[in-house]
Amino acid sequence: MTAIQDTHIPNHEAGHADDHHHEHPSWLAHHFDDAEQQFDSGKLGMWLFLVTEVLFFSGMFCAYALYRNRNPEVFEFCSSFLNEKLGAINTGVLLFSSLTMAWAVRAAQLRQHQLLVGMLGATLGCAAIFLGVKSVEYSHKWELGLLPGRFYVPQIEGHHGAHHGYLEMLCIVPAIVTVLCAAYAVFSWAIKSTFHQQVSGPLLTAALCFFVGVFLGQYLEAQEEATKGHANHHEHHMSVQGHIDHDSHDHAAASDTHEHDHGSAPAPVAAVASSGGSSDVYVDSKELATPKPNVNKSTMAGLFFSIYYCMTGVHAVHIIGGMIVISWLIVKAARHEFHEQYFGPVDNVGLYWHLVDFIWIYLFPLLYLIT
Amino acid sequence: MSVVDRPLASPGYSEADSYPTHHFLNHSHGILSWALTLDHKRIGLMYLVGVMSSFALGGLFALMIRIHLWNFQDGWLSNKTYNQVFTLHGAIMVFLFIIPSIPAALGNFLLPIMLGTKDVAFPRLNLMSFYLWITGLVFFLAALSITGLDTGWTFYTPYSIDTQQGGAVLAATFGVFVLGFSSIFTGLNFIVTINTMRPPGMSWFRMPLFLWALYSTSIIQVLATPVLGITVLLLSAERLLGIGIFDPKLNGDPVTFQHFFWFYSHPAVYIMILPAMGIISELMSVHCHKGIFGYRMIAYSSIAIALFGFLVWGHHMFTSGMADVTAVVFSALTFTVSIPSAIKVFNWLGTMYQGTVSLNTPMLYALAFIFLFTIGGLTGLPLGALSTDMHFHDTYFVVAHFHYVMMGGTLVAFLGGVFHWWPKMTGRMFNDKLGIVSAIIVFVGFNLTFLPQFVLGSRGMPRRYATYLPEFQPLHQLSTIGSLTLGSGLLLALIVLLMSLVNGKKAPRNPWGGATLEWECASPPPHDNFSSAPTVGDPYDFSNIEYDGKTGGYVKRA
Ligand code: HEM
Ligand SMILES: [Cu+2]
Numbered sequence: 001m002t003a004i005q006d007t008h009i010p011n012h013e014a015g016h017a018d019d020h021h022h023e024h025p026s027w028l029a030h031h032f033d034d035a036e037q038q039f040d041s042g043k044l045g046m047w048l049f050l051v052t053e054v055l056f057f058s059g060m061f062c063a064y065a066l067y068r069n070r071n072p073e074v075f076e077f078c079s080s081f082l083n084e085k086l087g088a089i090n091t092g093v094l095l096f097s098s099l100t101m102a103w104a105v106r107a108a109q110l111r112q113h114q115l116l117v118g119m120l121g122a123t124l125g126c127a128a129i130f131l132g133v134k135s136v137e138y139s140h141k142w143e144l145g146l147l148p149g150r151f152y153v154p155q156i157e158g159h160h161g162a163h164h165g166y167l168e169m170l171c172i173v174p175a176i177v178t179v180l181c182a183a184y185a186v187f188s189w190a191i192k193s194t195f196h197q198q199v200s201g202p203l204l205t206a207a208l209c210f211f212v213g214v215f216l217g218q219y220l221e222a223q224e225e226a227t228k229g230h231a232n233h234h235e236h237h238m239s240v241q242g243h244i245d246h247d248s249h250d251h252a253a254a255s256d257t258h259e260h261d262h263g264s265a266p267a268p269v270a271a272v273a274s275s276g277g278s279s280d281v282y283v284d285s286k287e288l289a290t291p292k293p294n295v296n297k298s299t300m301a302g303l304f305f306s307i308y309y310c311m312t313g314v315h316a317v318h319i320i321g322g323m324i325v326i327s328w329l330i331v332k333a334a335r336h337e338f339h340e341q342y343f344g345p346v347d348n349v350g351l352y353w354h355l356v357d358f359i360w361i362y363l364f365p366l367l368y369l370i371t
Numbered sequence: 372m373s374v375v376d377r378p379l380a381s382p383g384y385s386e387a388d389s390y391p392t393h394h395f396l397n398h399s400h401g402i403l404s405w406a407l408t409l410d411h412k413r414i415g416l417m418y419l420v421g422v423m424s425s426f427a428l429g430g431l432f433a434l435m436i437r438i439h440l441w442n443f444q445d446g447w448l449s450n451k452t453y454n455q456v457f458t459l460h461g462a463i464m465v466f467l468f469i470i471p472s473i474p475a476a477l478g479n480f481l482l483p484i485m486l487g488t489k490d491v492a493f494p495r496l497n498l499m500s501f502y503l504w505i506t507g508l509v510f511f512l513a514a515l516s517i518t519g520l521d522t523g524w525t526f527y528t529p530y531s532i533d534t535q536q537g538g539a540v541l542a543a544t545f546g547v548f549v550l551g552f553s554s555i556f557t558g559l560n561f562i563v564t565i566n567t568m569r570p571p572g573m574s575w576f577r578m579p580l581f582l583w584a585l586y587s588t589s590i591i592q593v594l595a596t597p598v599l600g601i602t603v604l605l606l607s608a609e610r611l612l613g614i615g616i617f618d619p620k621l622n623g624d625p626v627t628f629q630h631f632f633w634f635y636s637h638p639a640v641y642i643m644i645l646p647a648m649g650i651i652s653e654l655m656s657v658h659c660h661k662g663i664f665g666y667r668m669i670a671y672s673s674i675a676i677a678l679f680g681f682l683v684w685g686h687h688m689f690t691s692g693m694a695d696v697t698a699v700v701f702s703a704l705t706f707t708v709s710i711p712s713a714i715k716v717f718n719w720l721g722t723m724y725q726g727t728v729s730l731n732t733p734m735l736y737a738l739a740f741i742f743l744f745t746i747g748g749l750t751g752l753p754l755g756a757l758s759t760d761m762h763f764h765d766t767y768f769v770v771a772h773f774h775y776v777m778m779g780g781t782l783v784a785f786l787g788g789v790f791h792w793w794p795k796m797t798g799r800m801f802n803d804k805l806g807i808v809s810a811i812i813v814f815v816g817f818n819l820t821f822l823p824q825f826v827l828g829s830r831g832m833p834r835r836y837a838t839y840l841p842e843f844q845p846l847h848q849l850s851t852i853g854s855l856t857l858g859s860g861l862l863l864a865l866i867v868l869l870m871s872l873v874n875g876k877k878a879p880r881n882p883w884g885g886a887t888l889e890w891e892c893a894s895p896p897p898h899d900n901f902s903s904a905p906t907v908g909d910p911y912d913f914s915n916i917e918y919d920g921k922t923g924g925y926v927k928r929a
Contacts, residue, residue: 045563053597058598063605066627067616150612303622306608310608
């Protein structure tokens with residue numbers, strides 16, 4: 001926290017020497033009177049920032065509520081493509097990281113520098129596991145063609161979809177980061193600097209945690225496929241196929257049906273006509289809903305996945321942002337900068353981290369647990 | 372007013388530092404000492420130059436529009452270009468000029484000084500906010516030069532999804548996103564500074580009203596802007612990934628976009644007007660040399676406007692389709708939000724009553740504000756009433772309404788504020804006579820430009836059209852003449868300001884006789900604002916402020 005000083009070019013003119021009346025420790029920015037004022041300002045600033053974050057997400061929660069209210073059946077159908085086991089694991093991982101983060105704040109207050117670095121490292125590791133699992137989820141869906149909106153093209157031949165190497169692509173950046181961290185760790189051991197060792201250790205561990213997450217995710221994904229058995233899963237995909245066939249048969253009917261979903265007036269049904277009934281049969285829109293409308297198309301399921309990717313994507317960006325600031329804290333902690341008078345940064349990053357976890361606590365049931 | 376021969380002195384004040392040789396402007400030298408500065412005063416000045424340049428750019432587009440509309444058809448712009456010109460005019464004026472204008476430029480400069488502190492709470496964040504603003508500017512210029520944006524400043528879907536100018540929509544929405552964060556960081560910084568850094572003795576109700584105004588503005592910035600952020604983010608995702616949330620072709624709902632957009636943009640009109648009202652409160656009391664009338668009412672009404680402003684966004688969408696009940700509720704709430712605005716106007720008039728009014732440049736701009744804002748606010752009422760809005764929506768009546776509040780209100784107050792604090796910021800006095808002339812030309816030109824537009828709109832002239840029926844031509848031509856008058860008035864104001872830098876008299880510490888803390892600081896202020904913590908009094912107590920013939924300014928009797 002060396003604020004301000006940058007532009008404080010030494011000045012020799014008279015009348016300027018009495019700039020600083022009282023002793024300012026290096027961790028106290030020069031425009032603050034005392035530690036309390038600095039702490040309160042940081043804290044209030046962080047709370048306000050969290051308010052903006054909540055409002056930022058609120059836009060997407062509104063969109064979610066709106067479209068779920070309009071098309072509940074779409075949300076039910078699509079949610080079954082999300083692996084709730086992976087979601088649950090990630091929820092647990094994030095909850096645990098909130099614990100380690102809170103512990104880190106306490107360690108900072110008590111000058112337990114070693115423990116502080118450890119706890120921050122653990123938080124970072126949890127974040128990496130989360131992202132590893134998320135990468136498995138994303139790549140799996142992309143391979144099944146479960147893409148947002150316009151690009152939604154569910155794969156129907158085979159269970160696994162084509163192998164496109166999406167997961168490998170998502171692993172490139174973490175792999176590079178891991179190599180860099182490893183190099184840094186080797187370097188820090190070579191020069192025998194405890195400071196660098198304290199920084200590089202947690203960073204390397206966290207980077208490796210990403211791959212732990214990936215393996216965990218893949219293992220569970222495979223298990224899911226196995227235990228759900230071919231019967232259940234197969235049937236699931238069969239029904240997807242069935243919908244699609246149906247769709248291609250009477251395209252006009254499908255789009256008609258869609259319109260009737262919203263209008264309340266009874267209307268003639270092309271599908272009935274084509275299946276041999278007399279053409280002037282009028283059916284109430286409620287009854288129309290019984291032969292399930294096809295939801296497996298870009299205008300229906302595609303919209304769900306748009307919302308899914310927007311929400312979880314923006315959340316993941318926040319996780320990554322959190323990882324960057326936690327790494328910064330690790331550097332400061334390894335320098336033993338924090339003490340009972342100055343632990344604001346740990347406290348504030350902690351608040352941010354809890355919020356990011358908190359948002360996930362909402363996302364998990366809203367997206368994964370719809371039945 | 373008495374002229375005294377003995378220099379009156381308040382503690383810590385001496386003749387020598389009345390015209391300081393060392394101040395924030397020459398505290399350090401070189402481009403980098405500005406580009407990397409954490410000094411709120413320098414950041415404020417950089418913002419001032421930035422927003423004024425954006426205003427000039429947006430103004431040029433405005434004149435292009437007005438000249439194009441001289442004839443009812445075959446104007447000098449193609450229809451396509453016309454769409455791009457009015458879009459860029461609106462977008463630049465709203466996002467680059469008017470929203471940051473008063474808070475980021477004048478507010479940044481003045482808020483810490485009025486609080487008697489060395490800086491805002493987060494100086495680095497402050498600088499970052501400025502660079503985000505620059506980034507936003509770059510994206511806007513990209514949108515301008517690559518293809519040209521043609522969606523209108525509101526980016527309504529589905530047109531913004533379908534238009535050929537995809538690159539421009541992306542560049543502009545990204546620019547808006549970045550500018551939003553710039554605005555959020557300024558607001559956040561101000562709230563924290565006011566909450567935690569007020570000097571001892573300055574209770575909430577001893578704060579200058581400008582600070583109350585900035586505080587309520589900041590609340591809106593922090594609460595509303597993130598929603599705009601996610602809206603434009605979803606819009607860019609719509610263009611890039613076809614997510615369909617706003618796209619009717621993919622079963623999305625374009626009206627949802629309007630809700631999201633106005634949930635920000637109606638509160639945003641209060642981001643524009645509240646700081647202007649704060650300036651007027653200061654100008655009114657200082658230039659009438661009389662305490663502000665109804666201090667608490669003005670303070671509370673700022674907060675009331677900030678909160679009620681969140682509940683009326685639907686009045687922009689009466690014709691977009693909404694349930695009858697919803698429309699009635701939005702209409703009723705719209706009427707309630709005009710009450711606090713009216714309270715302020717009456718309090719300003721009450722302040723002038725029996726005051727010693729100095730009719731100088733800042734005061735003339737303030738008077739122009741009151742007149743123009745009142746017209747703008749009153750014409751908001753027929754727009755908020757359901758039956759009349761069906762007729763007025765999307766006509767020149769709306770155009771005239773919001774120019775009266777935004778330009779007649781915010782811009783005029785901004786100019787008044789710039790003239791008022793110019794001596795403080797630069798240490799130079801401007802030519803008051805020429806300043807007065809500029810104020811008069813601006814006032815006349817403004818009314819000449821926009822009064823005819825009320826008539827045009829009520830007769831059915833739709834907004835955003837490149838051509839029109841011949842019967843509207845005389846009024847359009849009147850408006851174009853007005854706009855050229857207005858432009859020359861503004862140019863004169865700029866010349867007056869720039870001339871003062873060349874040959875202006877040195878400014879005294881307190882040229883107008885203000886009682887707020889910034890007038891106890893040297894002109895221009897030193898790097899750290901106050902060498903010792905100032906004593907805080909009533910910001911509107913003028914009883915012991917006297918004119919001092921020696922310095923040509925006012926001093927506080929000890
Ligand atoms: C005093 C109370 C006010 C009321 C009752 C009011 C009411 C309205 C209404 C009902 C509309 C929508 C008209 C339509 O599109 O059919 C409108 C438009 C507008 N108002 Fe106001 N207004 C007020 C003050 C302000 C202020 C202070 C500002 C800005 C500083 C402002 C800026 C705007 C803008 C920019 C639009 C048009 C936006 C667009 O469609 O492009 N208004 N106003
Ligand atoms: Cu509005």
